[in-house]
Amino acid sequence: MRTLIKFENIVKEFDGTLVLKGINLEINENEFVTLLGPSGCGKTTLLRILGGFVDQTEGKIFFEDIEISNVPAYKREINTVFQKYALFPHMNVFENIAFGLHIKKQSKEIITQKVNKMLRLVGLDGYEDKVVTLLSGGQQQRVAIARALVNEPMVLLLDEPLGALDLKLRKEMQHELKKIQKEVGITFIYVTHDQEEALTMSDKIVVINNGEIQQIGTPIDIYNEPENRFVADFIGESNIIEGKMIEDYLVTFDEQNFECVDYGFDDDEAVDVVIRPEDIDIVTPEMGKLKGVIRSSIFKGVHYEMTIETPYRDFIVHTTDFSETSKEVGLHFFPEDIHVMYKMGTY
């Protein structure tokens, strides 16, 4: 795949605080990329810099190998779906979607044709004359997507577009957005703080915290091989344990040695170890690698979330089997369920 966008050492300062601390990132053609991080991590700022609404303090942006740092927003081949939709209240659905085409002075027939095609794509046929302010949140969202896509941009930026929708609608729209992206075949750059949303839709996830990229990878990489404590903690639930790498394929924590699949650390290097709650099996005390007592068990729908107290720490375990609380049990996990990570300096 060809590189479409390249961020080179992007730094952004707002009133003396560093919001972005040197972002280097490449985005390919036809990719669904998600910028994921907690609020205030700088992900929206990065998106707004790419859209041309904010200037970076330092660094360069390349679009198809041409620097666009000084190109104003209206000249960039990028369109945006804004967080609060930003639909024009004095125009109806049709006029909103046709706005960009009108600006480009396209003919009436072409505009009508393209707008109708977009309305079909987002499932709003027959809504062209409606007043946008009277539409539901989900419908406004679709208009905003159509308004951006009708310009046939090479990149679509989406700034937490589903934040205002209820859970069911949000899930529906997640699948629909993914479908639309495949249909139009362009790059989507999606900003969200919702890890589940990111895992569902993305080809590539960029995890950002405190203005720095923490990890770039596919959803599976990010989930299964978190690079540090922050990523492990932010994506899904985890048991994060301080440990020590004795040698390749052998890690120690809670005064016990465990076989693992990780290597390449210094001998006796202090590390963080992640075990995902769903990777831990509850077995009889004799069979377990660790022993503990079930302190609580909460029904979550598909699974129970249990807190199991061991002499050193509480483990969170997800299991579909019911067990009584206060029962002594064993915890079992396989070597590949242990993920060893470098310690973070700052976290």
Added chain:
Amino acid sequence: MSTFRNLVKPYMLWMGIFIVIPMLLIIFYAFTSEGNSVITVKFTLDNFIKFFDSVYIKVLIKSLQIAFVTTIICIIVGYPISYVIANTSSKVQTLLMLLITIPMWINTLVKTYAWISVLSDNGIINSLLVKLGLAPISMMYTDFAVILGMVYNFLPFMILEIYTALAKMDKGLIDASSDLGANKVQTFQKVIFPLSLSGVISGITLVFLPSVSTFVIPKLLGGGQYMLIGNLIENQFITVGEWNFGSAISLIMAMIILISMYFTRKFDQDKVENGNKKEVKHA
């Protein structure tokens, strides 16, 4: 609830005594002829017929013209000022809006007298011109002086209204417009200006209505011979003593104002209502 409703009663009494009864009296006077006593009341339309004389019609047209020109100037001057203010930082905005509104705290009479000392034949401007060796210009008692006085007095209302419309506009819309390829001029034409129209329209109402009926400004800056509809009414009541005719002119004025308000309001609401109708059609 009923206790709250009772709180309205003093206001209703106040409004009854000071607004409704005087209005009814004006209507009564307008439709009766002079010399009524408690027993004999003579209803007549003569007062209205009298108004449709070319002398009075000319005064009416002149008043509407002056008010119209004042309103247009207020829009042309007020819009750019409001636009600039709305685009400054919020601290500067507060300060500038305070400066704009401060003149509104001063009585119109005082402000108009101040203009006399600026514009009169030996006022500030002419003394300066003479000092520079130029010929003095006679500015008092002209349309120019009257319109200047009106613009000065009513401009803050226009600025306030337009500024409010611009300031409450979602800045995201401007981002969206430029995102969709519109440059600054196009964004202004297609997004900012149409969305600020409601402010312009309420500004027009707030400037046009007082301009059409003011009598202090034309009296002081236009001189004794200068006659606008407000002066005409004032004269009928105070100088001539024809309360019946004065009341009739007041009613005619009130009708004109009501009609013009109806049209400006209608123009403002048109878009929304059209949209609603379409909505119903589809649903």
